[in-house]
Amino acid sequence: MIKLIIPELDKSFDVYIPVNELVWKIKRLFIKSISDLTNISLNQNIDYLLLNKDTCEVYVNNDIIINTNIRNGSELLFLRKL
Numbered sequence: 331m332i333k334l335i336i337p338e339l340d341k342s343f344d345v346y347i348p349v350n351e352l353v354w355k356i357k358r359l360f361i362k363s364i365s366d367l368t369n370i371s372l373n374q375n376i377d378y379l380l381l382n383k384d385t386c387e388v389y390v391n392n393d394i395i396i397n398t399n400i401r402n403g404s405e406l407l408f409l410r411k412l
């Protein structure tokens with residue numbers, strides 16, 4: 331379970347993520363889930379960054395979650411890429 335923080339919406343969610351998925355798939359799931367939970371539609375055509383709140387590490391889209399430093403209790407920021 332991780333804490334997903336979305337500064338753009340001033341919201342955070344506790345989320346379980348599968349460790350055997352690619353980062354880009356997780357980001358797509360986040361977009362759909364956030365849109366469903368908040369009734370605010372996030373644009374799927376916009377690229378979002380997923381980064382670790384403590385280390386400021388930006389996760390590469392083709393990384394598998396288990397190969398990153400994302401672990402139980404991690405706090406991740408979900409930001410719109412400019």
